[in-house]
Amino acid sequence: MQKRKILLVGWDAADWNVARPLMDAGKMPGLKSLVDQGVSGNLATIRPVLSPMLWTSISTGKRAWKHGIHGFVEPTPDAKSIRPITNLSRKTKSIWNILGQNGLKSNVIGWWPSHPAEPINGVMVSNHYQSSQKFNADDWPLKQDCIQPKRLETALKKLRLHPAELSNEHLLPFIPRLLEIDEKQDPRVGYCAKVIAEITSVQAAATACMQVQEWDFSAVYFDGIDHINHAFMKYHPPRQEWIDPKDFELYKNVVETSYCYHDMMLQVLLSLAGEDTTVMLISDHGFESGRHLPRKLPNQPAGPAQEHSPYGIFCLKGPGIRGAEEIHGASILDITPTLLQLFNFPVGRDMDGKALVNCFAEKQTVQYIDSWDEVEGDAGCHPPEMQLDTVESQEAIRQLVELGYIEEPSSDGQQAVDECIRELQINLVDAYIDGGRYTDGLQAAEKQWARWPDDSRVGLQVIRCYLFLNETTKARAAYEKLVQTKLNLAQAAQQELTQLKEKLAREHQQQASEAKAESLPFVPPGPTPKEQQRIRKLEGLISDDQINMRHLEATLLQLEEKPKQAIARLKQIEDLQVAHRPSLFNKLGELHQQLKQWDLAEKYYLKSLSTYPNSHNAHYGLANIYLEQKKYFEAAASAIASIKLIFHNPRAHFIYATALTHLDMLDLAEQTFLTAISQSPNYPAAHRRLAILYVKMGETEKAARHQAWAEKAKAQAEMIRTEPLSESKWLPRFPEICTQTNRLAAPSDDVLIIVSGLPRSGTSLMMQMLQAAGIKVVSDGKRTADESNPRGYFEDERIKQLTTTRNNKWLHKHKGQAVKIVAPLIPNLPQDLAARIVCMHRKPAEILASQRRMLEREQSGGAIIEDRALAKVYSKQLQAVNDMVAQNKNLEMLPVDYSEVIKQPEQIAQQVCAFLKLSVDSKKIAAVVDQSLYRNRDELK
16 A cells, blocks of 8 residues: 655635635636545634634644643743743644654644644744744844754745745735835735735745655645735625725735635645645635625624634545545544544544544544553654643642732733733633533633623623523523623723823813914824723723623523513614624524424524525524424435534434434434434433334334433433533642652751642641751741631741742751742752752642632632643642752752651651651650641542
8 A cells, every 4th residue: 555645735714705716717726626636615613713723623633622722822931921822832742743653754834833843753844934023034033943853944044035025016916006005004015915925935935845855744834815814805806885995996806816826836735745645725714705794893802703704625635535526514623533544543532523534435444542642652742841831830820829828920911911811711611612511611711700700701601601501590690790790891981981082182182282382283193002902992891792692691581481582682683783693593593493483483594594504503493493393304404404514413413313214214314313322422312212213123122222321321411511521530640759868968957948849738737747846947927827727837928939039048047947838939949058858748639629628718719720730730840849859969858748647647757857867756746747637638539
């Protein structure tokens, strides 16, 4: 069997609604060749529709909570500012890591996010390679760590194209009336040039690597169509009534020419790849156009994502692939599983997608592996010390602040970091909801709403999770809270906006008077950019957001069995609803269906499809009402239409199979029920219907089996629906604490004694034991005993400042004394400090449970990340302590297990005395241990 080579080309935001007319007109021959020679169709996206998250799902086959990329920006490791998203937060292997581990070479060019470049088996050119911001053509440094291997930096650096190097001749195909534009006054020309230069740079790097590097897999990502769409789709023909005619004439060619330019680059890639290479062309989502394009975007981060549509493009051609056929039901989560199948490697069971076996000419058998992440060996990933999630790190710091163990970090940049974390968490909750993990979404959203009560988006997420979980009473209470919060914010915003406008008016009046006195012309300067931003934000708060709120209330009334009231609420916004959104009509269809008003329900579902033919929910709704009316042919046809758009659609498969049963197409009905069950194993109704079908077919044994499964599935489905994804029993193990014994010759009087460990690991108890041994403890007494620590904390406020100040020399003055320093602060010790460290160790579940109860008692929020993520950060912090002790000859450490202190205090006291070279009665030390204070035992075995 010939070794397969694969070329994967990514066009961000490419959409068939724009591409097909151009292809049919002969303007995109490269794309047409893929369609004619292979399979093609829609590629369904997932939510949230944000490119860094989606392209990481594409390259891993996993949803956001598994792969770790949650947005466009992230906090810097020092938590003082923010930066564009990197791949350091990715916590699973991408396809090129898996291939490299199996001896295959990859070229990965421009993938988002791929910075810093990974040391893969092959070549990686990161998404920072082509960026030309703030540089000129003559002085354009190559960003550090954007190319691996580094030996290619010099050659690839020269291939970049700077926007300033483009002439009018380069831009005229995009903007034929370019010479009529004053480029200094119109930034759109410069933006267009920037996009062209950057995608040309990516193409240059890709074609160079394909020609001079050995490769089995090449992945090339272009963001040009997405950037061009956001800036110029509103000018794409036909002209919308709200678009200025002059602007339309100037920029109406930009989108079309951008598609054609991408096709020209595709033709070059196809030529270099050769006829025997398997080629896959994809986009992560589509882009609305024409009357479907939103006229106004929400004034919030990621607002432009409202212009994205749910279906991208998919093409696949090559040896063994079916020719000139359309496929249905593909998702971006299916790309990596399909690539693995093409290379004849097993698919990870922990992947959320499937191999698209319907693309192959011959029947396929899919092999599976539990997880590629568990396969050891060099996968070309970044080393573990680089892969610390910056959000999780920041939240761990916050947890320590609220537990009272460290001081609040500097406020410089802190607002930007907090807002960044908020957006990343909002995106994560959206991903949870889209993936059906409503309990996980609710837990995260509730924590965020407590921290950011004024952010209505978070409140909406809380309510949606309650609705999905059928918690209608809680959803109603949250809805009323959100309405009142929005009302209060709107009133405050209106007052501030009035004051701001009055201030600007006074300033302009003063400036006009001064100009008049000097006989100078005066033109009001308008608000500054900062003032404009604030005005937009205030206007957004004043807006009552009728559409979203009425939709939400209608869904709530629907679950409260009040469909007539829900319809009345939606009727209030029918004229306000943006025409291209089908959600209003789908919801009205659902409500009339609930009232068994089949004709009205059908009317609204058809109205939805007339405005948006790709609404799989409208097709599903029609299938439902046709089935209720016993119109089985119509039900089957509508169910198929829904399945073609979203194949992973067990409810539609269920309706299709039920209709087939009534049409006496029993064999096909059986296979369709089994498909529904394979997609949703805990689907009781599908098991019950299949049992009835088997009775009809005379398969009594199978019928009994599925009837029993139906009962089990009902209980299992409820558990999965309500059980959080991450429980304490799945927490990662903390590393074993190393010990370097007998390395310090000095007596204890000449070294500092440090009691360390994670917060709530028993450090205060060990300080009591040392005090009982006659050792003086370093404590200012400011933090007094409370319910969490009835015998006191034994802390000194200066310790908390080790994260915010370099003043740590005072520790030298306390040799022979004991001081408590939590593990995350140990790396901030003076390098020349001689110390013996008693490091307390405790089970992760017990530590986190104790922290949670302490925060509840103190009414603090703590970290908003889940326990599993927090435990991962703690594990790395403990490992950092291990590494520091192993490398610093001035330090010696004794690990002490908290549970052993409780179980056998005298034996532990003897070990501590030996370690510290103390001649003390161990029984006296052991006497301070009170077993009744061991309140957070880990009962999970």
